[in-house]
Amino acid sequence: MTIDDAPRETLRGGPREMLRWVASGAAVSRADLSRLSGLSPSTVSQRVEALISQGLLEETGAGRSRGGRRPRQLAVPTGGAVVGAIDLGAHHARVGTLDLSGRVVQGRTLPVRIEDGPEAVLDALLAEVAALAAVPLSDQAARGDAAVGALRGIGIGIPGPVQHATGRIVSPSRMPGWNGFDVAAFCAGQIDVPVIVDNDANLMALGAHRTAHPELDHAVYIKAGTGIGSGVISSGRLHRGAQGSAGDISHCRVVADPAPPCTCGNAGCLEAVASGAALVTALREQGVPVSDLTGVLRLIDDGDRHATALARQAGRAIGEILAVVVNFFNPQVVAIGGRLADCEPLLASMRGTLYERCLPLATQTLLIERVSAGQDVGITGAAHLVIDHVVAAA
Numbered sequence: 272m273t274i275d276d277a278p279r280e281t282l283r284g285g286p287r288e289m290l291r292w293v294a295s296g297a298a299v300s301r302a303d304l305s306r307l308s309g310l311s312p313s314t315v316s317q318r319v320e321a322l323i324s325q326g327l328l329e330e331t332g333a334g335r336s337r338g339g340r341r342p343r344q345l346a347v348p349t350g351g352a353v354v355g356a357i358d359l360g361a362h363h364a365r366v367g368t369l370d371l372s373g374r375v376v377q378g379r380t381l382p383v384r385i386e387d388g389p390e391a392v393l394d395a396l397l398a399e400v401a402a403l404a405a406v407p408l409s410d411q412a413a414r415g416d417a418a419v420g421a422l423r424g425i426g427i428g429i430p431g432p433v434q435h436a437t438g439r440i441v442s443p444s445r446m447p448g449w450n451g452f453d454v455a456a457f458c459a460g461q462i463d464v465p466v467i468v469d470n471d472a473n474l475m476a477l478g479a480h481r482t483a484h485p486e487l488d489h490a491v492y493i494k495a496g497t498g499i500g501s502g503v504i505s506s507g508r509l510h511r512g513a514q515g516s517a518g519d520i521s522h523c524r525v526v527a528d529p530a531p532p533c534t535c536g537n538a539g540c541l542e543a544v545a546s547g548a549a550l551v552t553a554l555r556e557q558g559v560p561v562s563d564l565t566g567v568l569r570l571i572d573d574g575d576r577h578a579t580a581l582a583r584q585a586g587r588a589i590g591e592i593l594a595v596v597v598n599f600f601n602p603q604v605v606a607i608g609g610r611l612a613d614c615e616p617l618l619a620s621m622r623g624t625l626y627e628r629c630l631p632l633a634t635q636t637l638l639i640e641r642v643s644a645g646q647d648v649g650i651t652g653a654a655h656l657v658i659d660h661v662v663a664a665a
């Protein structure tokens with residue numbers, strides 16, 4: 272099953288915000304929710320009842336009385352309903368379960384061979400999610416099994432372009448055998464819960480925005496690892512554009528001489544100059560024996576001048592594209608995540624280029640930072656896609 276986006280929650284005290292207040296401990300009672308939201312006790316009660324009936328909130332007994340009847344305390348259920356999340360990368364996948372407030376319950380990193388094709392890779396990852404959530408896959412259990420009820424849905428991040436309306440992968444550059452594959456339909460055939468599929472950079476953006484800057488309305492998140500992409504938060508919500516490709520900067524052209532060929536058939540694309548895969552290729556062409564991005568990062572740490580020069584060039588290239596994005600979109604924050612985000616020379620060049628090429632008004636209050644949410648940022652974003660859907664249905 273594919274599902275649509277939750278509508279944007281514009282009103283203070285909407286179900287998602289109530290859930291967040293309870294999860295964070297800011298509210299433990301209906302009275303707290305009424306105070307925080309400014310809504311009447313009857314409206315708050317109505318919303319709380321809806322959230323309780325959906326299993327998103329529970330009552331945990333009586334709190335302390337300030338005179339009169341003791342208020343019943345509210346909590347986000349633990350050990351009950353969870354959402355599953357998969358953040359697929361070129362060589363590894365992060366898989367996890369999260370509670371309905373978006374906190375990671377369990378997380379695990381698995382090696383992946385993307386070239387094994389979608390069925391084999393997704394089968395293994397779905398089995399892992401099912402095991403973490405302790406639910407059987409469809410072919411092993413009768414539908415309506417009580418345990419399946421505990422898993423409310425699965426969010427999946429894919430390192431390539433995803434057509435949002437269908438969940439189909441369209442012309443990915445480093446995923447042989449995946450072009451045109453309908454990830455959502457395949458997964459829906461394997462496990463009987465809603466499945467939402469999105470691009471990995473979009474999910475990093477969503478996860479980082481919800482955890483670090485939920486108060487900011489306009490943000491751009493760069494994911495720089497083996498590949499390179501970005502996700503955009505506009506007016507507080509993930510901006511996908513007409514088809515789902517918004518923010519995909521991987522094949523924007525940058526100044527590079529010579530312009531290295533790209534997997535898309537063009538030359539001089541950002542991905543061919545500044546991605547982790549591009550750094551590996553460029554170093555090998557210079558005769559440096561390096562097998563993967565880990566090796567490149569180690570060389571940079573050790574002060575290798577070839578690797579460091581390439582990292583600076585990559586940072587400038589990212590900065591050039593980002594400068595166009597910042598001038599055009601005027602975000603409040605630009606954050607970089609992925610394995611290249613820890614590469615100092617790259618970050619310094621990116622930052623310098625950005626200041627050099629942007630309008631002063633665009634950078635005056637612009638925050639430029641690293642994504643701080645760590646390795647679970649992608650599964651956090653994937654889980655929030657599902658949570659938004661569940662809460663919207665409450």
Ligand SMILES: [Zn+2]
Binds near residue numbers: 521533535537538
């Ligand atoms: Zn390209």
